[in-house]
Amino acid sequence: MTTLELSGGHVLRPDLTVERADVLVDQSAGEVLEVGALAGTGDEMLDCSGSLVMPGLVNAHGHGAMTLLRGYADDKPLEAWLEEDIWPAEAELEAGDVGAGTRLAAVEMLRSGTTAFVDMYFQVDEVVDAVTEAGLRARVGHGVVTVGKDDEAARADFEESLAVAERHDGAADGRVRTAVMPHAPHTVGTEFFEAFVPRVHEAGIPLHFHLNETPAYLDPIEAEYGERPTVYADDLGLLGEDSWVAHGVHVDDSEIELLAETGTSVVHCPASNMKLASGMAPVQELLDAGVMVGLGTDGAASNNDLDLFDEMRDAAMVGKLAAEDASAVAAPDVVRMATEGSAAAAGLPVGRVEAGGVADFAVVDFEQPHLTPTHDFVSHLVYAARGSDVRHTICDGAVLVRDGTVTTLDEDAVRESASEHATALVDRAN
Numbered sequence: 017m018t019t020l021e022l023s024g025g026h027v028l029r030p031d032l033t034v035e036r037a038d039v040l041v042d043q044s045a046g047e048v049l050e051v052g053a054l055a056g057t058g059d060e061m062l063d064c065s066g067s068l069v070m071p072g073l074v075n076a077h078g079h080g081a082m083t084l085l086r087g088y089a090d091d092k093p094l095e096a097w098l099e100e101d102i103w104p105a106e107a108e109l110e111a112g113d114v115g116a117g118t119r120l121a122a123v124e125m126l127r128s129g130t131t132a133f134v135d136m137y138f139q140v141d142e143v144v145d146a147v148t149e150a151g152l153r154a155r156v157g158h159g160v161v162t163v164g165k166d167d168e169a170a171r172a173d174f175e176e177s178l179a180v181a182e183r184h185d186g187a188a189d190g191r192v193r194t195a196v197m198p199h200a201p202h203t204v205g206t207e208f209f210e211a212f213v214p215r216v217h218e219a220g221i222p223l224h225f226h227l228n229e230t231p232a233y234l235d236p237i238e239a240e241y242g243e244r245p246t247v248y249a250d251d252l253g254l255l256g257e258d259s260w261v262a263h264g265v266h267v268d269d270s271e272i273e274l275l276a277e278t279g280t281s282v283v284h285c286p287a288s289n290m291k292l293a294s295g296m297a298p299v300q301e302l303l304d305a306g307v308m309v310g311l312g313t314d315g316a317a318s319n320n321d322l323d324l325f326d327e328m329r330d331a332a333m334v335g336k337l338a339a340e341d342a343s344a345v346a347a348p349d350v351v352r353m354a355t356e357g358s359a360a361a362a363g364l365p366v367g368r369v370e371a372g373g374v375a376d377f378a379v380v381d382f383e384q385p386h387l388t389p390t391h392d393f394v395s396h397l398v399y400a401a402r403g404s405d406v407r408h409t410i411c412d413g414a415v416l417v418r419d420g421t422v423t424t425l426d427e428d429a430v431r432e433s434a435s436e437h438a439t440a441l442v443d444r445a446n
């Protein structure tokens with residue numbers, strides 16, 4: 017057994033108290049052995065003085081390779097943005113693009129303290145290779161869209177999502193888990209849900225999809241079935257403890273109750289919701305109803321970054337506006353959303369720093385002017401810290417970022433390759 021000691025820092029405990037402590041990790045098992053006063057007992061030492069050791073952040077909804085389309089199309093609402101710009105560009109995507117874009121996403125996430133993420137996209141073999149190389153943890157899936165496809169192509173798309181989930185589950189020494197990911201209730205035909213959802217359940221595979229992001233998600237379902245999309249999704253077997261949805265912006269009281277009753281988690285994506293003017297999710301109401309809420313960036317083309325510190329601040333700010341209450345979506349709730357909440361939503365065994373727990377951490381440098389004085393660590397994590405304050409990132413016991421430098425990927429090469437792929441992709445699309 018080789019041990020790593022995170023020494024000299026403060027530690028954010030699961031009850032969100034902070035104490036001066038070291039953390040000893042079994043690197044081969046990727047597990048925390050002890051949290052306490054250790055004073056130099058590790059085989060390898062990682063200096064965390066002046067810093068806070070917290071659980072690695074978990075990005076519970078996104079489309080990693082959309083980094084290639086960052087800044088390609090802005091200042092439009094979701095439907096116009098997807099139909100006029102994003103989907104035509106994605107029609108030109110090649111496997112290598114997804115690999116390059118996901119590596120860029122990995123570098124950005126690692127540098128800002130994210131150790132696990134959820135990815136709904138295409139060419140998932142490439143996504144898995146990038147995750148494996150980066151050393152990250154992920155829940156990945158092939159996104160299914162059947163609108164605009166004939167029956168054969170639509171069925172093939174859903175088959176691909178199932179096959180990908182079965183092929184990759186447990187990859188990268190178990191750091192990669194999978195899910196079947198239909199895009200949304202209104203972009204996948206009812207007959208395909210009816211045919212495939214029972215098979216997904218039989219195979220014990222979780223489900224992840226976009227729900228009620230904009231008013232346009234409601235109209236077609238209400239017009240055809242006379243019910244809210246959450247009820248429609250429940251009728252099709254899409255809700256449950258193994259399901260988590262992205263957005264949940266336009267959910268009424270009965271839908272919130274249904275999400276709580278079925279144990280379906282909601283991933284809040286505040287930056288994307290603000291940028292696309294999709295609306296303000298009723299996060300405090302979801303929390304009050306007992307719904308598990310996680311946090312996600314969505315893709316880098318609608319955010320336009322993958323920094324969960326930024327996202328935490330946005331979640332707190334817009335949560336207060338939505339509730340018209342400055343005490344709503346308070347800092348401790350937001351830190352829980354970005355750690356344990358996201359982890360529970362995505363079914364990943366992370367989100368707490370404790371003995372016997374998984375060794376995934378972000379180490380945040382608090383010796384910064386904008387983090388001085390430190391009356392309250394949790395307040396600073398939400399309202400004042402930035403992704404660039406992350407000093408070290410550790411996943412599964414391995415140091416993936418040491419003093420701001422990614423150890424597993426060559427950052428310059430990743431940036432260069434992503435730029436080349438992005439330019440060629442956009443040239444093909446235009």
Ligand SMILES: CSC[C@H]1O[C@@H](n2cnc3c(O)ncnc32)[C@H](O)[C@@H]1O
Pocket residue numbers: 079094102103106136137138158159160161199226229288314315318
């Ligand atoms: C079928 S793979 C995922 C699919 O989703 C698209 N997408 C990106 N951002 C959003 C969003 O905010 N709402 C809905 N769909 C989104 C992405 O471009 C892919 O086509």
Ligand SMILES: [Zn+2]
Pocket residue numbers: 077078079226262314315
């Ligand atoms: Zn999305």
